[in-house]
Amino acid sequence: MCLGIPVKILSIDENNQGEVDYLGTRVKAGFMLLDTPKVGDWVIVHAGYAISRLDENEARETLSLLREIAESEGR
């Protein structure tokens, strides 16, 4: 039930709702739980609402952590 899907915001209307791109399909979503949502933002959508924004820098950090572990494991 806590499944959340990373999607990109395609449009936002005056009621703070809009559409997201879910694997190529346009799906409705609400953005009331986000601070200043913008078209093009990647967000996690759960039960029709965006609950969190994806942070690109942190995603890169995770990738560099993976590289570090690979180096220390000698791979």
Next chain:
Amino acid sequence: MKELRDKKVLQTLLQAVGHRISRFNRGRVRIMEVCGTHTMTIHRYGLKELLERAGVDMISGPGCPVCITPAAVHEAAINLVAGRRDLILATFGDMTRVPTRCGSLQTAIPAEGSMVKIVYSPQESLALAALHPDKDVVFFGAGFETTIPSIALAIKEAAAAGLKRYAVLCALWLIPPPLKAILESGEVKISGFLYPGHVSAIIGLEPYAFIPREFGLPGAVAGFEPGDILLGILNILDQLEKGNPEVGLEYKRVVSPRGNRLALKLMDEVLEVKDAVWRGLGLIPRSGLKPKGLFSDWDAEPRFGLKIEADSADLAGCLCGEVLRGLIPPPDCRLFGRKCAPETPQGPCMVSLEGACLVYYKYTLRTESVKARTKKRAKGNRP
């Protein structure tokens, strides 16, 4: 983030897990994955078995809201739609299949003018209320902190729009209290917790702080890719090794340590804490939420005078309660895979997509039968 599913990356992470386990040489490590969606990833990618080989046993926790909602609440929903005319009961799909002694929402025969509607979002139940002003619309809303803000939003919008015939039957559960209940009961030996990713996106890290502080146990928030899970486990192992338990975070791309401020504010505005009964775990103080103040007019319990007897029994032989407490793995239930299967579920853990029983049935049972088949074939080939 396809790297987090990459075979080589996962092999490296598993190797790192194995190295840490052998380095601190303290026997097997038992980690409870709290969240049902984690259970799903762990089994789907075969991590359960691979981690076992590395020395880590994963135990499924109470993290499936469909499963921990006690039978009495499901029965109340069934009685509402079967007993009242002109009532639409809207709920998430999994909720309609949970078996009780009075059948399920799918087998219930609605009263005249009443019906059960499956919705994907609480917002859809609001749309139903606007579309059918001549009917009562009850949203049977089950969820943890991930889902609760969207249900709070629906209540707030119903109040603002003056939808007098809309109400929510609340099955809203908080994640930290049952973890405390599990630790206090001392029934299960746990070395650490893998905390849920999306619940934590809402609540942040602080609500788990009592676990290292009072129980001295490590834990880490993790995401839902197989690599995320292994990074979370490595974080926990590092804490164990250093003897420095804390609340780790390995899902920084989604979770902010302070959580989602807007969502928390909304929950606080619309809902208040109550003592709640969980399937298998019983009464847990301050573990549920209900509409507060003015918003209590949209609470289905007082609106329809529902008397929810908390200790309503499960179907005979069903051990979902024990599974949810982490006492037994699903295959230890005598009904599992025999009387209880996805087509004929005897308890909620076989219904929900992230119920431990269904996950075991889908992934573990299959690998076991594959093993059995290959063994047979190997035998058959012998001259």
